[in-house]
Each structure stands twice: as structure tokens, then as C-alpha cells.
Amino acid sequence: MARLNLLEETRFEKLPVTVFKNPKEASINVAHRIASIIKEKQAKNLNAVLGLATGATPIAVYAELVRLHQEEGLSFKNVITFNLDEYYPMQATAAQSYVSFMNENLFDHIDIDKNNVHIPDGTLKLEDIPAFCLAYENKIGEYGGLDMQILGIGRTGHIGFNEPGSAPNSGTRLVTLDDLTRRDAARDFGGKSFVPTKAITMGIGTIFKAREIVLMAWNRKKASIIKKAVEGEMSSDVPATYLQLSDNVEFILDEEAASLLTRFDTPWLVKDCIWTESLSRKAVIWLANKLNKPILKLTEDDFNNNGMAQLALEKGPVYNINIHIFNKLQHTITGWPGGKPNADDSQRPERAEPAKKRVIIFSPHPDDDVISMGGTFIRLVDQKHDVHVAYQTSGNTAVWDDDALRFVEFNIDFSEKMGMPQPQMRDTYAKMRQFIEQKKPNQVDIPEIQTVKGLIRKGEAIAGARYCGLDDDHIHFMALPFYESGKNVKNPVTEADVLLTMELLQKIKPEQVFAAGDFEDPHGTHIVCFNIIIEALRRLDKTESWVKDCWLWMYRGAWLEFETHEIEMAVPLSPQEVERKKFAIFKHQSQKDRAVFPGDDAREFWQRAEDRNRETAKSYDNLGLADYEAMEAFVRFKF
Template sequence: MSSATGTPAARDASQARTLSTSGGPSRVAGSPFVHAGVTGTSRERIPTVIIDEHGAMARVVAGRIATLIRSRQAEGRAIVLGLATGSTPIGVYRELIRLHRDEGLSFRNVISFNLDEYFPMAPDSIHSYHRFMWENLFSHVDIDAANVNIPPGSLDRADVDAACAAYEAKIEAAGGIDFQLLGIGKTGHIGFNEPGSGEQSRTRLVHLDSVTRRDAAADFFGEENVPREALTMGIATIMSAREVAILATGEHKAGIVRRAVEGEIDRVVAATFLQRHANTTFYVDDAAAAELTRVATPWLLDEVVWEDSMMVRAVTWLAQTCGKAILKLTQHDYAENHLTSLVTRHGSPGAVNGLVFNMLGAKIRGKSKLPRGLRTICFSPHPDDDVISMGGILRKFVENGNAMTVAYMTSGNIAVFDHDVRRYIDFLVRLDAERIGGGANVQQLADTVHSFLERKRAGQVDIAEVQDIKRIIRESEAVSGIEVMGLTKANARFLNLPFYQTGKVRKDPIGPADVAIVADLLRELQPELIFVAGDLSDPHGTHRMCKEAIDKAVAEVYVGEMAAKRPEIWLYRGAWQEWPVTEATVLVPLSQEELTLKIQAIFKHQSQKDSAPFPGQDEREFWQRVEQRNKTTARQLDQLGLAEYFAMEAYVID
């Protein structure tokens, strides 16, 4: 296939097209999931392509857009693009910018219509989609500003209906939308078409669902600052597009992806209407695809290749479905749940049960089975992910005499409330007055900080002084947390990666400077084992971006003669969800005392206590989430018939 031998985008697109039409699972390689032998996707009512590497996904979608743009250019015609905002399409926009810069892709013949805009919203607001599009795409390409159309969020309410009708008329006058790019919200909304939106709806003013507003709270530094209304294209407007690409990434999208792709069409989930569209493709990563039938339970669709990992998943699922311990599963259980071939392969239910029981049991490693005396780095994206996600194993590694360094990759300063800054600055002024001796610099700093905070607007980027105070708060809490685990400030490294230093929730892409900082640390410490956050449900994507920096640094450092010194990589989760017992490589049991110690370390992060600035959809405190997840993992093993433990952490050896 000669067209696939050129650019990465061409190769990605060719592979995606080949896999999505070959009768097998639609996916691009590079994922830990194994779908070998799965040929049936009859439950999927929207064609779905799994591309786990986000750069590859962006190249495939941007490559399709570029092909359409060039095709229309050759015909001397304009092309009409429907564009979306949010974190998911940013990669597509960055790839389009690269194609414009490096390969001469022109946007002179592009007419764009954006999906939506908050209301009311000034176009120059840091939160506006107008500003988002210019910062993330339009300012970097040669599109004619007159061809850019974004719903106007700054109108008087009395003029909204007329503006919406005019927006629809302008789309029609342009010939309709040729290619519509979409994301999907947790409620299944596309654009701002919330639950209950009608199939015949057009561009209009809508009230935002509470889940949508909660999701947006991080961008607005508090749900109370999120507008309650928005202008959005309607379902009928979107369905009129000639081609639709809808993107979803992360574990937190898995449930709604399955509902949209496999569920019945329902006004409660607007994305299900796309099942009636003749040319829609869903692009998802492994995490977002995890609950699709062909991924979660492929044996229900067709014959599968019974590799060990698939067998463990199937038998664990069967035990949970039947409400039995693994060793009590019978021939009847296997037959009633489409797993007879597994019994046939091994001769009897008892043989299968015993194999899976032993495989799961082999994953359990107490302190005596964990490494000793190794040079180890725990990479923590934020200054609390270490104790939240792996506080139990961190303590065990210290007790086993491993040389531990905790590398905090970002300052986490945007996740500190302004009232904490006021409290600390007031403390400093009092300390200066009573003990230090009346330094004018302290009062000057206090005046500067208080003056800024008094006039600060919601979501406004903090001045440098405030950013520094917030950074120092997080750093001091981080040191206090690892001291609970038996470490000291000498074991902490604060990398403060540049990509995070925007002062905004939305970050810069990972760049050479970020990779160089991580690579330098690897060369300096020469670790034999590193812990990396594999938790991809982080609301603002910092975990994913930090992993990208580490992956690139490891690839840069461990080449040639250094390849033999590449450290073992253990992926942890826990801040947002835990590894399933079937996916985990290592399960680390925690006693009641060890879980209590872990929670005490989490408590040291006082700025995140009681009410964290960015809690996601789970409003519980982090220690409560951790306690529930660690106990649930242990309970699952107990229900499967394995040993009963108080709590348990899970890890995947990459």
C-alpha cells in the first residue's frame, strides 16, 4: 500500500482504515489490550476505531481533514468545517498547524463553524471558545478571518434567537458542513446538546446540565463561575454534516462511549442519534474503548484466542457474573456464558479454575516479595499523587531499603485556593512583626498579593508572586507527606516542568525542555525501577502529559549501550480509579495500620483537604476515594476466593 509509506499521518490513516474494514477489531496497534481473533462487532452501531497513541489519533483525523481541504482546493471550491473545543481536539489542531507549517497545507479555502459558545461570554474572555479557537488554531494558519464563524456569546438576550437563526442560515448558504469534528461529554452530549435534546433541534440557547457544569469547573476555577447557559448547534445541524468524526479519550469516557455506540437511540444520550448518520466514525483510545463488548467481553461475540490474559479476564468475569468464587465455577456456568471452548481447551472446569486462581494469586506481593536495595524514582505528576496513589508501596519500599527519590513533576500551584494564600501571607506578616524584625519586603509582598487577589477575576492567571506562594505551599505539603513514609526533604525533587507553567488549567504541549529535565534526572540517578502515573482520567490531562515526557526521556536516554540499563517501569493509578485485578501485574496488600498511615500522609496535603479545587466528578475527599478503592480491590479478591486482605494497591509492570 504505497500511500502508507510517506508521512506518519499517511501511515496512521492507512492502518486505521485497514483495520476498520478488515472484519477484525478496528484499532491501531500499540496498545496493551489483546483483541486477537475478535471478528464480530455487530453490537457497534457506529463504526469505531481504537487508536491508543494520542498523537496517532490526531494524525489520522487531521490527515482526513487535510485530504478534504486539498481535494476541494484542487476543484477550486471552499470546504466547510464544523469545529469543536475542549481538550480532546487540541491534538488535531496542533497537527493541522504542523501540516500548514511544514507541508504547506493552506486554509484559504476553509470556512469554519464552531459548535458552541458559553452565554454570556465576551469573546476576549480567557474562558471563551472564540479565544480558544484563535489561540489553538486560527492564529497559526492562513484562514481568512471573515470565514471564521463562532456563535456570539456577548449578545443581548433579546437578540439571541435572531442570531441563532442567522447562524443556521449562514451554514446553509455556505453549502452545509462537509466535515464535523466532535467530542463527547460524560452525559453523552455533543456540542451542548444536553440530555433531552430533540433530534430536530437547531442552533439555540440551552441550559447546561449540572454534570457538564461540574466538568467545566476546573477551567473556571469553581463550578459557581461556570455559565448556566450556552449557544449550541442542534442535533439536526450536526446530523446534516456530510461526515462526522467523534473523539473520546480516557477511562472516564468508557461508559458513555459504550452507551453511544452500542445502546439504543435515546434523547437522554444525544450522541446516540449519530447511529442514524450515514458517515460517522468514533475514534477512541484503549481507555475509552474499555467497556465496548469486543474489548471487555469479546468471547460473547465470537471465538477468541485463549491467551493467559484473556483467560484470566474471562474467568474473573464469569465468577463475578455468577456471584461465585473461582474454584466453585461449574461446567454449567461456563456453558451458560459462552465459555465452553475454554473448558474444552483445558479438559475440565476444575483445570481452568485452578489455572486462573493460581495466576491471580501469583500477582499478590507482600513486603517480602517486593524489591530490595534498588535505586528507585517515583514520578509524581502533582505534589500529592505519590501518597494518594502508591502510599502503601512507597512505605514498603522504604522499609526494604530501596534508595527512594520522589520526583514531583509539576508545582500543582493552580490547585491552591486563594484563601490559602491569604492565610499564609498573613502568617508571614505576623511572624515578621513578632519574631523576624519588621522587614519592609514582607509587608510589600503582602500588599502586592492582597491587592491582586482583591481585584482578581474568576479564572484570571495569578501574578508571579501568588504563583510562587502556591508552589511553595504544595512543595512543603509534599515533603510533609513523604516524611510520614520515612523519607525526608532530601528524597524530594521538584522538577517544575515548563509545560505546566501557564498559570492556567490548559497546559502547553510537552516540549524538549520538559523531556530534558526528566532525562537529566534519569542520567543522574540511574534508577533501576521507576514508578509512573498511568492514570488517564485526570481531569486536566496532566498525568497523561507527564507520562509522555517520561516515555520520551526513557527513549532518549536508554539507547545503544544504555539500553541494557533501562529501568523497570511500574505504572500506578489511584487518584481517579484503580487498575482492575485482571489487568494488574502486581497486587500489594495493605494492613489496616498501613492504610491508616497512607491516609495520614494524604492529610498532610492541607490545601487539597476538605474541598480540593479540582475534584472531578467524585466529590469525596481524596483519602475517602483511596480508602474505598483499596478496600474494594481487596474485597474483589476475597469474593473470587483468594486470600482476604484489609486493603490492596494495584500496579502494572510496563
């Protein structure tokens, strides 16, 4: 019976999928499967032939393999490896090469014979590539084929660098990279213009010959393409769908990457559900949006014809369900994000008391506060709460080089105009300019440039916070140490990061904390900053009584927005407040027009924020609630 239930639950899925709680657990599982193959082959005095991948996805797999070697004696002397791909052209010694990646993450830390390592050669002449690709294929065959091929998946659905349009029987070859693939790689190269336009990749047909294929995917960014690959029709538009043809494939996912699969996203379509409050709300909103109806107009037939008969039967009549969900949504709307004084707060998202709250808005980068919750920021100040803003990082990697030079030029000109010549500043300027003229893509800035870029962003943040109504003594710059690497890849979080955060929290003792819950930023800074806040509050909770009365609200906006069913507080904005928020964002001039790290959204940050806020308001309007100009959305984090 359990097997039948599982088959029903996964009936939309066209290949085997295993879901783990988080990437770490999944990665350890894959690493131990690889280790088992190696040991089995060793016992038979045979080589283990592995197909390896690069990118962020397999890093934790390689880390666990290194640990198994160093701590448990796993030997790689019998291992032959073939990597999936390499950029073209690409020097093996370049920081962005997959040779460098594999050495740094695996090969330099294990006892593998480097003669057994095979990676496509990015230095070949164009005319030599076809012969090399054929030899690469033949060499895999000479070793008896791949025992296991591990894969990631790109947001175009590519596996290896087999972009949309690739044939299912394709072999190793030179390919042209999709624009989205190059945008996703831009951060590693210091800009999309530096990302190669081509790559050498194993073909889908080559991958298919592996005796075992494991595709891994982590985090919400991959959820939509995973749904297409697992549940969609086979198509060259999504090359990963061809894996549905294999009897030897398994997708290994974390919960976020699997979140849009039918069994997790709309489970009522595949199984009987335990109808919790949150699932009922999600289902009713889903049904209303699917049928393009306000909630209060949904009928029993609508429920029965769309997999929700069980909900109607258990919680009905249907109209009562509709009214209940409608009222719950209505109660999320408030013009008093800090709580309405002297009001019944039993149906409101925030407490009425204390009437004037101490508030900290944590901003991972110097502009996240106004981009994601600028309207609420201004409203809290206008309603006389004691608002502080804390900028957790300097954001000094996200300023253009010419802006840094321009600000130093201004400083020199101003000083000399005021009769304060600064020969030392001129020397510093010359040093900066010389470095920038010779700077390589993604090269770490010299300290002087890092300082100037940090000061640019600090000045903009002060201007934005002042515009929102804050005095200077309520504006805090934390400069958390983990960020100050000068590189896109940041240092690990240290005790100092947590202690600095605890110190600020102890000083202010807030009743309200706002923090970025928008974890899709391409830098990964938001999730790191959020986890530091959580750790600080958890520690303080053991000794500080005020923590029990401190509520933590998560905001989004720069990179995505909360789904309507998730929202616990929606703050409506008038047209005038939308304009005020926009002008607060405009204070961040270095991020306007074209940010250094814009992600794959072509809109400016103020446009993204404005559009998302309007979309949130429209979603409420479509469900039959009041029609507002815009809304900022929040979800309360409960420890």
C-alpha cells in the first residue's frame, strides 16, 4: 500500500527523485555513493571511472570526498576522472578555469594520479577541437565507460554545457553558450562581457552512456527548471528533459529545489492532505488564481473539479471556507506596521503595545532597506517609532571603478579649491588609476579602492536613511568582517560577526527587528546576514529578557517577493508613498542605471521594487480585497 501511495504522489514525475532536507545532507549522500563505487572497484582491483561536474552545486560533495580521504583513508589511486566541460578559450591557470576549480576543490587534496585526470582543453586551436573531442570520447570508452556521472543543471535546463537546442545523441563538441548561462557566470568573471561565449562539453549522448547518472540541484533558484525537467514534456528547449529516457538516472534535490514539484507545491492534486490552516489558505488562493475568480465567488464545483473535494468535505461548506480565508487575508493588511496604538490587536499582524516601539531594520547591503521596505521604513518613522537602521556590510564590491576615481578626483579638486593641497591624495589617486588601468577581470581591488568604494556606499546609505527621517545617531554601519574579503567569494562567518550583531541588539533592545528574507541574491550575502542575526538573537535569548518580546519580520523585494499565501503583514502604500520610496532608492546613485551585480533582471532596483509592490497589491485585488496602489509584504520568523 505504501508503494502504491508513493506512486500516486509522484505520478507527475517522469524520473526518480530523492529529496533531502538541505544541500549538506544531499551532498554527503552523493559523496558516499561515489566512495562506495571506488571501494567496490578497489576490492576487484579495477579502476573507478567518474564523470565530474563543476559549479557551486558539487562543492560540498567534493568537500566530503576530501574529508573521507583525509580522515577515513579513502584512496583515489584507482580513480579515473573525466570532467563535463570547460570554457573556451580558457587558460588552465586562470582563476575561472575548471582545471583551477577541480584542483582547488578536490584534486589538490587527495591522492589521485594527475595523469588520470581528464578535463577538456580550453587552449586548443579551433581547428584542433574536433579531433580532441573525438579522442575524449574514445578515451572514456577505452576505460570501459563512466561508472557514475554527476551533473548540475543550469537555469536554461542545460546539463554540462548542452544548451537548449542540443540533440539527445550529441557527443563531445564545441558549443555556444546561452546568454542566461553567461549572465549567471558573470559574477565569477567580473562582468558578463568577460565570460567566454563558447565551451567544450560532453554531449548528452556521452552522458547517457554512464552506468549511473546523478543530477543534483539546490535552492529555490533551480525549482522552476527542475519542475520542467522532472514533470515537463521532453524538448530540446530544456535539454535535461532528455534524462527522462534513461533507466539509470536519479535527481537528488534539497527541499527548496523540489518545492515546485506537484507533490510539494499542490499536494492536493496527488494525495489526501492534512488540511492545516496554511495549506488551506494556499489551496484556496491557488484555486482563485487558477480560475481567475475572487475568493468569495468560488463554488463547490470549483473545489470538486480541481482536486480539493477533500477540503470541501472536511472543512465545508465551501462558502464558510472562503469567508474564513478571505478574513485571514484581510487581517494581514495594516497601515500600522509598528502596531496601532489603543486598538484591538487580536486580528492585527502586530501588537498595539508598546505604542512606540524600538525598531532595528537590518540591511545586508547599503540599499536593501529602502529597496525592499522603504515605504514601511518611512511609515514607521512617520508614526514616531524609535527606528534604527543597521547596514551589515560595506557593499564595497558593487561600485564601478570609474565612480571610485571620480570621487577621489572631486576630493582633490575640492581640497585644492579650498586652499588645502593634498599631494599624498594625488599619489594615492595615481596608484589607484594605475591599478585600474591594469586590472584583470574579477581581480581584488587594492585597499585604497576598497575604502573609497565603501565610503561611496556609506554616503549613499546615510542620504537614504536621512531621507526616510532618521537622525545620524540612528544610522549604524557594522562592516561585518565576513564580507571584507574584497572578493565576490566571501570569508566564512566568524565569532566577530555574531558578537558585533549581539552588541548592537543589546544596545537598542528592540521590540521589532526587520531583516532580509530574500535569499535569492546572487551574492549569497542575504542568507549569511540573516543567519548571523538569528544566531545573535538565540544567544541573547538565554540571558536577555527583552528578546522574548522581540518580533522578527522578514522582508523581500530586491530579488523576489513572498507568495500571497505566505504573507503575514501587508503594508499598503499610497501613490505618494510609492514616490517617496522611489526617491529614497534614488539616493543610491552608484546602483542606479546599471548596477555592478544586477542578476538576470534587466530592470533597475527601483523598478523591480515598484513593480513587485504593485504586483502584490494586484494579487490582493484579484482575490477580492481592497485595491491599493502598492503593498510591501512581510513574514514573521518564529524561533
